[in-house]
Amino acid sequence: MDFDFQWVLIALPLAFGVGWLASRLDLRQVRRESSNSPKAYYKGLNLLLNEQQDKAIDAFIEAVQHDPDTTELHFALGNLFRRRGEFERAVRVHQHLLGRADLGATERDRAQHALAQDFMKAGLFDRAEQAYKALAGTPFDTESRLALLNLYERSRDWRAAADTAAALEKTGTGAFGTRIAHHWCELAMEADGRGDAAGAASALAKAREAAPQAPRPLLLAGQQAWRAGSATAALQHWNELRLRDPASFHLVAADYASAAIAADQVEAARAALDKAYAQTPGLDLLRALAQLAQQPLGSSAGLLPHLQAHPTLSGAQALLERPASDWTETDAAAVRTAVAKAARPMQRYRCAACGFEAQRYFWQCPGCLGWDSFPPRHLEEL
Missing domain, CATH: 1.10.287 (Helix Hairpins)
Incomplete structure (x- = not known):
């Protein structure tokens, strides 16, 4: 059978026309979808800048519906939910992101970090801990370790806090010696509360090793010795504390006087307290001196000069x-x-609207420019 080339000449222009028409229809749809999404996004951004979070969330939800594959919109929506305290909705958004198979490694780490923040803000510390631990070795590693350190301190898991702070210090993130010393001091107090004197002493030794200049280990070591009945050992610790940190010595001045009386070292203690008072004057030191003299503070000769100064x-x-x-x-x-x-x-007036305080009365607040916002009575009379 002979092939008629006339049909080829007719079919080619027809196929070209159909293809062109189909591409135009698809292009219009793409343009329509892409234009709707940015409009909703910019609308939400504008509302957010105007502190209209409710309307901003609605706009972002609309934008996500138009373009569900846009990760940035999901992150913006999840962060807004978290800021508003809607932690359950924030968790759902970030878990949805993590469930996407097409999500890249960078965006996955970012979603994992956002999810950990959701759990932390919601007070779900066990789930937050797991989420932060999952970020080990990622670009969020240091940030997640710092968050874990705060989490352990809030939940009073002092041993985990000390280990995390030590790991951060090894990576060069910063100096955490003083913080680690506080963690071991807390562990020492827990051991002391259980009657574990050896455990308390070991924890205090580690605290001093972590921060040799920290005052708290010396203060607690003296208190531990004093409770154990060793006044002389307590005085040794507190004398070292007095020389190293005179301000912190005020906290144990009364116990220092009691230990000095028990150890029959009243004169040495009086000289030490006089020297400490000359460096950092305070009522706690005057009370300790009055205690050594076995007289009430009100009768102390040094009280009037102190009160005048x-x-x-x-x-x-x-x-x-x-x-x-x-x-x-x-x-x-x-x-x-x-x-x-x-x-x-x-003897000041305080604006009931913004808290601005002033010594004289204002009819219009200089802070918030509100009228009649100052109650016409001093703070002490309210």
Whole structure:
């Protein structure tokens, strides 16, 4: 049978026309879908910048519906849910991302990190721990270890916290010695509470090894020795603390005086306390000196000069313990000065709308520009 080339000449233009028409229809659909998604995305971004989170979430949901394969929209939506406290919805969004087979390694790590943050914010610490541990060896490794450190501290898992901080320090992330020392101090206190004196001593030794200059291990070692009945050992620890960190020594000044009396080292303790007071004056040291002298703080000769130099309510209260027959005009003036200083911050007006404080009354708040937002009474009267 002879082939008619006339049909070929007719079919070629026809096929070309059909193909062109089909491509135009597909192109219009693609353009329509791609234009709808960015519009919804930019609308959500604009609403977010205007702090309209509810409407922004609706816009992002619309954008995801138009283009469900866009990971950035999912991340934006999940982060918004987390910021609003809708942790369950945030978890669903990020778990949906992790369930996608076409997700790249970088985006998968990012979704895993976002999921761990969701669990952390929701207070699901066990699931957050697992999610953060899954990020080991990824670009989020350091960030996840820091988050785990905070998680262990919040859940009071001090041994895991110490191990995590030590691992971070080995990687060069930063210096965590002082933080590790606190972890071991907490473990020492737990051991001491169980009656495990050896365990407490071992933990304190590790704390001092982690941060030799930290004051807390010395303070706790002295307290442990004092509770064990060894006043001399307690004084040795606290004397070292006094020389290393005079400010922290205030915390055990009263116990120091008691241990000195028990060890018959009153004169040495008095000299040490006088020296400490000269470096960092404080009522705790004056109380310890009064304790050594076996007299109330109110009768101490050093109380009035201290109150004149450092007017505080605590000092004024101690001075008020003096018998009325021993009062002088100088004592009364010192008390008045201390009370006036303490009352000054409370003799202010505070805006009920924004919290702006001022010494004089304003009808219009200088902070938020609201009218009649200042209650016409001082803070101490509210």
